[in-house]
Amino acid sequence: MFFRFLHIRAGDVPESVRIALASATTDEERADLWRQQRHEQPNLFFHETYHFWQGARLPYLHWYAMLAYFDATRLFVQLALEGDPLKMDGIKVPAFDRLATRYYAWGNGNDSFFLSSDEPPDNAVDAMGLSEIDLLENACSLAEFQVSVPNPLDPRVFSRWSKRHPSYVEAIKYVGRFLRDEALAMRCFLSLVYAAFHTSQPVRAFHLLLRAFETLKDKPDMALLADSPEPGHWDGLFESLLDALDYEAEPDASIDLLDHRFFRLNLTTWVNGGFQAGGETMGHPLLSIIARAWLAEAEKDPDLARMLTFPAYVNQKTRAHVIRDFDPPITVTRFHGRPERIMIYGDPKSVALPREAVLDFITMYSVVRRATNAFNDPAHRTCWHNDCPHFANNYCNSYLVIPDHYSSCGFPKRVARLVETWRRKKGGK
Numbered sequence: 001m002f003f004r005f006l007h008i009r010a011g012d013v014p015e016s017v018r019i020a021l022a023s024a025t026t027d028e029e030r031a032d033l034w035r036q037q038r039h040e041q042p043n044l045f046f047h048e049t050y051h052f053w054q055g056a057r058l059p060y061l062h063w064y065a066m067l068a069y070f071d072a073t074r075l076f077v078q079l080a081l082e083g084d085p086l087k088m089d090g091i092k093v094p095a096f097d098r099l100a101t102r103y104y105a106w107g108n109g110n111d112s113f114f115l116s117s118d119e120p121p122d123n124a125v126d127a128m129g130l131s132e133i134d135l136l137e138n139a140c141s142l143a144e145f146q147v148s149v150p151n152p153l154d155p156r157v158f159s160r161w162s163k164r165h166p167s168y169v170e171a172i173k174y175v176g177r178f179l180r181d182e183a184l185a186m187r188c189f190l191s192l193v194y195a196a197f198h199t200s201q202p203v204r205a206f207h208l209l210l211r212a213f214e215t216l217k218d219k220p221d222m223a224l225l226a227d228s229p230e231p232g233h234w235d236g237l238f239e240s241l242l243d244a245l246d247y248e249a250e251p252d253a254s255i256d257l258l259d260h261r262f263f264r265l266n267l268t269t270w271v272n273g274g275f276q277a278g279g280e281t282m283g284h285p286l287l288s289i290i291a292r293a294w295l296a297e298a299e300k301d302p303d304l305a306r307m308l309t310f311p312a313y314v315n316q317k318t319r320a321h322v323i324r325d326f327d328p329p330i331t332v333t334r335f336h337g338r339p340e341r342i343m344i345y346g347d348p349k350s351v352a353l354p355r356e357a358v359l360d361f362i363t364m365y366s367v368v369r370r371a372t373n374a375f376n377d378p379a380h381r382t383c384w385h386n387d388c389p390h391f392a393n394n395y396c397n398s399y400l401v402i403p404d405h406y407s408s409c410g411f412p413k414r415v416a417r418l419v420e421t422w423r424r425k426k427g428g429k
Helices: 013-024 027-038 042-058 060-082 096-102 132-146 156-164 170-179 182-196 202-216 222-225 234-243 266-271 289-297 316-326 355-373 411-425
Strands: 004-010 103-107 113-116 125-130 276-277 280-282 330-337 339-346
Touching: 004 042, 004 113, 004 276, 013 289, 027 103, 027 330, 027 339, 042 132, 042 289, 060 096, 060 266, 060 411, 096 132, 103 170, 103 202, 113 202, 125 202, 132 156, 132 170, 132 182, 132 202, 156 182, 156 276, 170 182, 266 289, 276 330, 276 355, 280 411
Parallel strands: 004 330
Antiparallel strands: 103 113, 103 125, 276 280, 330 339
């Protein structure tokens, strides 16, 4: 839901920060310690920030996030009307599984191409299974690499770097094998993923665009592109290939996450659109304000538009501006070890909800996340009070306010109040 959650292992916290954490009492002191930790782990912070930027700049992800936000709220209401949400488990919501659903692409040696959620047959050629999350994570790892080294497009440097840092590389390697050129894959991969997420089926678009590019890459015009210095015209090339794909519906055809038609998605539509609430048009509470500002500025500054596809080639002034002004509005950092601490950092002006509404939503989201096991890493917890009666079931997995002792935790009371409120609004008991 584009809260940035960071888990800092005990061994990654400098002793000076750990000592100061134990005694920090003011927001200013905590913010300074957070900035010190960011300096210690620039790769981690960039990686998770890039994910937020993907939500702000990729139409599919913005579309998905906005619809999933409202679907999660509706599901909590349904759970509240049916019983005790803290006892609900194993609920299947197909729409929530879209990002993690793996699709397999393969050929048969006769120029035919197949894409299915079923595993490929034994005689499949060049088979590869990818999910939308796989594409997002591979893009994130490659972008992280590019801003970390002086040779951002060298496959050998990337191979060594990815062995030393937690990385996602399988999709990048697949493109290198398919194009028979690892260096070319590294140059075009981010633009390829960026274009694919301008459709309602990013994995399908990814394979279609890759195959369209492969048929063109040895032509004279492509040689000129390949010989041009970076940042080249890869974004424009894949946009033109995107225009040439066969679609099954008009652009921006649906607000149904279970609509599996293939259509274009336009960033402007979803960033500036939303749902009617209280007479106002409301988008995503964490993404839309920043996404709208970025969209407006990118029309005047080409470097801003390239931040996702060629981050290493964006000038330092623009990159600093993006990191400073388009940072996630809420970052939740849990420092593991002793003392255990949770720190919330961000800019409230970029959040489209007041504080209590944010806490209400993250409470509902935590419950839905656990009840459906969607978006859920079982190891993800913001709380460390393992003697709490709610700890084992972990419905509070993303709750933001962690007290010194679980007996004063507001999570159970907030859930009860939300259940009562929704039952009253819906005429339930």
